[in-house]
Each structure stands twice: as C-alpha cells, then as structure tokens.
Amino acid sequence: MNKGCMIVCDGGNGAGKSTVLKSIAQHLQAQGCDLVITREPGGTPIGEKIRDILLSTDCSEMCDVTELMLFAAARAQHVREKIIPAIKLGQVVISDRFDSATVSFQHFARGLPLDLIKMLNEIAIDGFKPNITIILDLDPATGLERVGSRGSQLDRMEKENLEFLRNARKGYLEQAKDDPDHFVVIDASQPLEDVIAEAVKVVDQVVYG
Ligand SMILES: Nc1ncnc2c1ncn2[C@@H]1O[C@H](COP(=O)(O)OP(=O)(O)O)[C@@H](O)[C@H]1O
Numbered sequence: 001m002n003k004g005c006m007i008v009c010d011g012g013n014g015a016g017k018s019t020v021l022k023s024i025a026q027h028l029q030a031q032g033c034d035l036v037i038t039r040e041p042g043g044t045p046i047g048e049k050i051r052d053i054l055l056s057t058d059c060s061e062m063c064d065v066t067e068l069m070l071f072a073a074a075r076a077q078h079v080r081e082k083i084i085p086a087i088k089l090g091q092v093v094i095s096d097r098f099d100s101a102t103v104s105f106q107h108f109a110r111g112l113p114l115d116l117i118k119m120l121n122e123i124a125i126d127g128f129k130p131n132i133t134i135i136l137d138l139d140p141a142t143g144l145e146r147v148g149s150r151g152s153q154l155d156r157m158e159k160e161n162l163e164f165l166r167n168a169r170k171g172y173l174e175q176a177k178d179d180p181d182h183f184v185v186i187d188a189s190q191p192l193e194d195v196i197a198e199a200v201k202v203v204d205q206v207v208y209g
C-alpha cells in the first residue's frame, strides 16, 4: 500500500486541469489506489458554500482582501476536515487547485502583499504542504478560447481581463522556479494526450517512486 500523499493540479482557466485530473484519477484507480478527488475553492460542504460566494458573478463588489480571506477560510476547512484525515488513512489526495492559486491570483494578479498571502496560507494549511503541484502552463487567451468552447458560463474570476490572467500565469511560473522540488510545469499547449502522459509520469513518481 502506498503512503498518503497529495498531488495538486493548478494553472490558468482552460489549461486542462479538470480534464487532466480525470485521467490521473482513472490511471490511479486502475491500479487500485485509494483516492480522494477534491478541489479548491471547495472540497467540503462549508468550502463549497464559500466557493459559491467566491465564483458568483453576483458578487462583483467583492473587495480583494475579502476574496483572499474567503479563499483562506475555505482552505483551512479543507485541510482540517478532508485532506489531513485522508492522508493519515494512507489515501492519495488529488486536488484541482490549492495554495499556489492564491499566490498567483491574489498576489501576482490582484497585487496584494505577498507577506499577507503567505501568512494567511500558513494559517490555512497549518504546516502542511502538497507533495507536488503540477502547473499546466498556457497562454490565457488560448485558455479562454477553450473555456468558451467548453460551453459553460464564465465565473467571477474567469471574467477578469487578459492582463490579470497573464500576471497570474507569471505567478505560477515564478513559484515553480522558486521551488523546483514541489512544482512541475507542463506545457499545456501540447496535444491533450501528451499533457496527460507527462502528468501521469509525475504522479507515478510521487505515488510509487
Ligand atoms: N491540451 C489540450 N488541447 C486541447 N484542448 C484541451 C487540452 N486540454 C484541455 N482541453 C479542452 O479545453 C477545455 C477546458 O479544459 P478543462 O479541463 O475544463 O480546463 P480547466 O479545468 O483548467 O479550466 C475542455 O473542453 C478540454 O477538453
């Protein structure tokens, strides 16, 4: 049996996070892996309620600091109620987004101070760290085209302008450069099967390596 661990898939909208995570989950489940599939913001009943507020287009008046604290609040609940207990049971947790998204969006894109974000992230995750964060890297304009062809409505964060999304992208690449032991960047402009193959290789290394 493998030890508990956590794998995060993060990156811009339309980069392929949900699609790639589904393939990763199928790959691990086929090998009998005990899996917990989750997402941020959300992942718990309380977190999903916070997600509704964060992503609702009705909440366009939301202040940057309110947004930051709501993400952190949802994460605090997620870590304590779901992630840590699963890892203690030896399960493999795979999450669509995690703390890296807050650094990218709330610091690099919104411009809130990095110290404040790091402090709130630390409170939320209480010393915990995912084993690996896979960044799917894609030009946001391509991401938006993909989201458009997915046919779903854009949420409050997806409605931000291209410059905001480009700054968030820079934020992901910067985090990966600063912490190569915990981040892997995959070029998400490649054909989907190539992106999945690279992601599966990374995941196997973490779970079985
Ligand atoms: N590498 C890829 N090449 C082309 N289309 C892709 C690729 N990865 C994902 N897609 C498509 O782009 C759309 C957005 O993917 P999705 O997984 O929902 O992105 P995200 O969860 O990152 O927002 C989907 O329709 C998906 O099939």
Ligand SMILES: [Mg+2]
Pocket: 017, 018, 019, 096
């Ligand atoms: Mg998605």
